[in-house]
């Protein structure tokens with residue numbers, strides 16, 4: 001791999017990430033967002049994933065990989081939405097029995113936090129519908145619920 005910032009003849013890192021910092025200082029946009037070596041598929045061939053704001057040209061690939069590119073698969077995936085900072089978020093609870101698991105995504109968007117958000121919604125739903133929760137009889141700190149007689153029979157012990 002040939003990048004000006006890499007020391008020639010040294011082993012390149014398996015992942016390169018760029019930031020927007022240079023642009024903020026009046027410089028040029030980075031040529032790519034990330035370059036990562038994913039695995040060796042035979043003796044002399046590696047799978048390398050490159051993500052960039054615009055498709056990178058064949059010439060660019062040839063230059064960066066010293067003319068050793070064997071095949072290229074390009075996937076246009078408009079995967080970098082503009083997410084401006086905000087203080088307004090959609091409601092977690094939309095209506096009775098109706099919750100929006102992704103309400104926190106504009107605040108923090110990861111698989112882990114979304115898993116927790118989904119778990120919390122199940123907890124809220126249990127609490128609303130059955131006065132129960134995933135881990136025990138009540139969501140901690142929640143006020144006791146009043147159950148109409150029709151719902152009381154659905155209550156999970």
Ligand SMILES: Cc1cc2nc3c(=O)[nH]c(=O)nc-3n(C[C@H](O)[C@H](O)[C@H](O)COP(=O)(O)OP(=O)(O)OC[C@H]3O[C@@H](n4cnc5c(N)ncnc54)[C@H](O)[C@@H]3O)c2cc1C
Nearest residue numbers: 078079080081101102105108109110111112113114115118
């Ligand atoms: C570019 C990008 C990079 C990211 N990188 C990371 C990362 O490196 N690590 C990380 O942890 N998180 C990352 N995230 C965030 C992560 O992808 C989300 O937090 C996570 O996918 C949210 O999970 P989800 O199941 O709530 O929603 P989704 O994964 O969006 O799943 C919702 C599913 O519902 C389907 N669907 C929508 N409407 C309907 C409908 N009406 N009927 C049936 N199906 C429907 C959709 O097709 C989709 O499959 C990234 C997000 C983006 C956009």
